[in-house]
Amino acid sequence: MNLLNPKMAVAVDLVVFTVAARSLQVLLTQRQEEPFKNLRALPASIIHLSETLDEAARRILRMIAKSENVYLEQLYSFSHPRRDPRGRVVTVAYFALVKAEKVALIPQSSAIWYPIDALEKLAFDHQEIIQYALERLRNKLEYTTAAFQLLSQRFTLSELQGIYEIVLGKKIDKRNFRKKLKALNILKDCGMVKREGNHRPARLYTFSEFRFIKLRDRGILFPF
Amino acid sequence: MNLLNPKMAVAVDLVVFTVAARSLQVLLTQRQEEPFKNLRALPASIIHLSETLDEAARRILRMIAKSENVYLEQLYSFSHPRRDPRGRVVTVAYFALVKAEKVALIPQSSAIWYPIDALEKLAFDHQEIIQYALERLRNKLEYTTAAFQLLSQRFTLSELQGIYEIVLGKKIDKRNFRKKLKALNILKDCGMVKREGNHRPARLYTFSEFRFIKLRDRGILFPF
DNA sequence: GCAAAAGTGTTCTGTCTACACCCATGT
DNA sequence: ACATGGGTGTAGACAGAACACTTTTGC
Numbered sequence: 371m372n373l374l375n376p377k378m379a380v381a382v383d384l385v386v387f388t389v390a391a392r393s394l395q396v397l398l399t400q401r402q403e404e405p406f407k408n409l410r411a412l413p414a415s416i417i418h419l420s421e422t423l424d425e426a427a428r429r430i431l432r433m434i435a436k437s438e439n440v441y442l443e444q445l446y447s448f449s450h451p452r453r454d455p456r457g458r459v460v461t462v463a464y465f466a467l468v469k470a471e472k473v474a475l476i477p478q479s480s481a482i483w484y485p486i487d488a489l490e491k492l493a494f495d496h497q498e499i500i501q502y503a504l505e506r507l508r509n510k511l512e513y514t515t516a517a518f519q520l521l522s523q524r525f526t527l528s529e530l531q532g533i534y535e536i537v538l539g540k541k542i543d544k545r546n547f548r549k550k551l552k553a554l555n556i557l558k559d560c561g562m563v564k565r566e567g568n569h570r571p572a573r574l575y576t577f578s579e580f581r582f583i584k585l586r587d588r589g590i591l592f593p594f
Numbered sequence: 595m596n597l598l599n600p601k602m603a604v605a606v607d608l609v610v611f612t613v614a615a616r617s618l619q620v621l622l623t624q625r626q627e628e629p630f631k632n633l634r635a636l637p638a639s640i641i642h643l644s645e646t647l648d649e650a651a652r653r654i655l656r657m658i659a660k661s662e663n664v665y666l667e668q669l670y671s672f673s674h675p676r677r678d679p680r681g682r683v684v685t686v687a688y689f690a691l692v693k694a695e696k697v698a699l700i701p702q703s704s705a706i707w708y709p710i711d712a713l714e715k716l717a718f719d720h721q722e723i724i725q726y727a728l729e730r731l732r733n734k735l736e737y738t739t740a741a742f743q744l745l746s747q748r749f750t751l752s753e754l755q756g757i758y759e760i761v762l763g764k765k766i767d768k769r770n771f772r773k774k775l776k777a778l779n780i781l782k783d784c785g786m787v788k789r790e791g792n793h794r795p796a797r798l799y800t801f802s803e804f805r806f807i808k809l810r811d812r813g814i815l816f817p818f
Numbered sequence: 819g820c821a822a823a824a825g826t827g828t829t830c831t832g833t834c835t836a837c838a839c840c841c842a843t844g845t
Numbered sequence: 846a847c848a849t850g851g852g853t854g855t856a857g858a859c860a861g862a863a864c865a866c867t868t869t870t871g872c
Contacts, residue, residue, distance in 0.1 A: 377643055380602055380673075380684050419601055419682055423673040447671050447686050449604075449647040458643055460604050462671050462684075528851075545853070546835070553833090568844035569849040752824075769826070770862065777860090792871035793823040 381461040382426040383414040383496070385445065385503035386435075388483065389520045389536050390470040395483040396500060398492070399434065402480070405455045406493030412500070413481060414461065427464040434481040436474040441467040441519040446502055453495050465503040467519035511537050515556070518577040526564055526572035527551070556582045605685040606650040607638040607720070609669065609727035610659075612707065613744045613760050614694040619707040620724060622716070623658065626704070629679045630717030636724070637705060638685065651688040658705040660698040665691040665743040670726055677719050689727040691743035735761050739780070742801040750788055750796035751775070780806045 386397035398410040413434050417426040427442055445463040453459065475481050486504065489497065510516040517533045531547050551557055558578045563571035610621035622634040637658050641650040651666055669687040677683065699705050710728065713721070734740040741757045755771050775781055782802045787795035 378602065378604055378641075380604060417602075417673075417684075420675045422675065423671060423684070444670060446668060447647060449641075449686075451644045451646065460641075460647070460684075460686075462673075526851085543836075544851090545837085548852080549854090550834090565843080567849065568847095570842035570851045572851060750824085767862075767864085768824090769864085772825080773827085774861085789870080791823075792821065794825075794869035796824060 378458045378460065380417050380423075381414050381459050382417055382423055382430060383412045383448075383461045383463045383499055384427060384430050384466060385412060385463060385500055386431070386466040386468060387486075387503070387507060387520070388468050388470040388473065389533055390483065391485075392532065392536060393485045393487065394504075394536055395470075396486050396489075397434065397475075397481050398484050400480040401493050409493040410484065410490060410496075411493035412463075412496045413479075416459075423462050423464075427466075431466065434476055434479040435468075436476065437468055437472060439469075439472070441516065445499075445506060448495055448499060450495065461499075463499045463503065465506060467507075467516060469520060469522050471522060508538055515577065515582055524560055524562065524564075524574040524576055526574060528572060530575075602682045602684065604641050604647075605638050605683050606641055606647055606654060607636045607672075607685045607687045607723055608651060608654050608690060609636060609687060609724055610655070610690040610692060611710075611727070611731060611744070612692050612694040612697065613757055614707065615709075616756065616760060617709045617711065618728075618760055619694075620710055620713075620727075621658065621699075621705050622708050624704045625717050633717040634708065634714060634720075635717035636687075636720045637703075640683075647686050647688075651690075655690065658700055658703040659692075660700065661692055661696060663693075663696070665740065669723075669730060672719055672723060674719065685723075687723045687727065689730060691731075691740060693744060693746050695746060732762055739801065739806055748784055748786065748788075748798040748800055750798060752796060754799075 384397070388395050388397075397413060399413050401407050401409050401411050413430050415426060415430050415433070417423060418429075421429065423444065424442070427444075431437065431440060431442070442464055443466075445465045447460060447462045449460045451458060453461070470483075475483075486500070489500070491497075492500070507516070511534060517530060517537075520533050520537075521529055527548055530551075531542055531544065534542055534547075556578050557575040558581075560574045560576055562574045564574055565571045608621070612619050612621075621637060623637050625631050625633050625635050637654050639650060639654050639657070641647060642653075645653065647668065648666070651668075655661065655664060655666070666688055667690075669689045671684060671686045673684045675682060677685070694707075699707075710724070713724070715721075716724070731740070735758060741754060741761075744757050744761075745753060751772055754775075755766055755768065758766055758771075780802050781799040782805075784798045784800055786798045788798055789795045
């Protein structure tokens with residue numbers, strides 16, 4: 371039996387999220403050729419023969435942006451036989467979280483940030499893939515520490531709360547939010563403040579991976 | 595640019611779970627040829643050119659068992675370049691939940707049930723895939739109604755509790771379990787009993803999809 | 819009558835929600 | 846002095862965990 375089907379390809383599509391300007395943004399490239407020429411599309415590539423899907427995802431990310439410490443996870447595989455008019459392409463979607471100010475887009479890649487709530491028509495089934503990624507992101511935020519992946523190392527409590535409000539699309543009570551974080555004991559006060567605007571300066575915190583791991587091992591989660 | 599890489603194949607592997615004899619079981623076939631000849635392996639197949647991954651998963655299931663109303667969902671894609679010694683095969687794993695007594699295994703498929711806690715060495719990376727599926731199953735049970743997929747239409751509360759105890763691998767308090775189910779109001783008393791052994795007969799219930807949907811739309815989940 | 823599983827409530831504790839005012843700064 | 850966001854506590858409702866005895870049946 372010959373396993374190998376010469377008419378099939380495997381691709382990786384990337385849904386890269388960031389939060390900037392008080393809105394959730396996704397990284398899109400512009401199609402330079404048919405099909406879907408000139409439409410926006412997710413960064414993607416056919417995988418190479420000797421790389422894993424994860425490696426392909428990192429490679430694609432490097433092609434469009436210089437970045438570090440990127441959170442990346444596999445999302446879902448999309449397989450409609452005619453999702454790509456050129457032939458049979460099964461694509462494995464990945465989703466990534468980056469800190470807006472730590473990412474330098476590579477100009478010749480044509481990649482730019484788009485607010486998630488003002489997307490135009492996209493190439494292929496990419497609208498569906500983004501929708502799926504968005505649901506996953508919201509779930510992640512609700513019971514993991516994914517939110518810290520969207521902030522720089524030091525952040526204020528208001529910035530952190532903003533991430534939750536922007537991604538989940540709802541207001542959160544300030545006192546309850548802070549009370550819960552204090553109880554979880556996963557933040558460390560840096561002893562510094564952030565001065566900005568004509569108001570009281572805000573304390574800066576860092577996420578304490580060490581304290582978090584102790585909690586996780588006791589099965590404690592993050593219900594926001 | 596030619597998209598299609600002639601040296602790659604996409605497969606679907608199935609992790610089919612059931613609960614029987616107070617243990618969690620998984621469906622395995624026996625390899626008839628190299629590689630891994632005579633070892634147990636997950637049911638699998640290369641996908642056809644014009645079927646989706648979901649369709650391939652259903653087709654594989656039909657090849658090994660006659661069954662109905664099977665819960666099926668995509669799990670994860672495994673892609674190590676040398677996971678199959680014959681060539682590059684990216685596999686998309688699916689996981690399925692079936693009611694033991696509603697499944698008729700097809701004899702010539704060599705498929706049989708194996709208790710999850712007494713697995714021998716398996717072909718390919720199938721041990722890893724099963725491990726991943728098991729984690730997903732436990733999560734599913736904790737905040738969805740997946741447990742009902744493992745029981746016949748009518749069941750007793752003790753049978754339902756047994757599913758949770760067997761899959762999660764821990765004892766649950768009978769009174770708390772029943773109190774929560776009563777509060778959730780997703781079960782309907784059939785007005786029948788199950789007589790069995792020398793003890794009081796047990797009431798039979800059915801899962802009320804209708805009541806469940808009303809709850810789910812209010813965002814109410816199932817924390818066991 | 820006895821073995822075996824079915825069935826049933828209360829108390830305690832911890833967590834979530836709702837809610838309003840003072841503080842520190844820049845202009 | 847005023848505008849702006851930073852920072853703080855309490856009370857009530859609800860949900861989870863611990864815990865033991867009575868009921869109904871087959872033999």
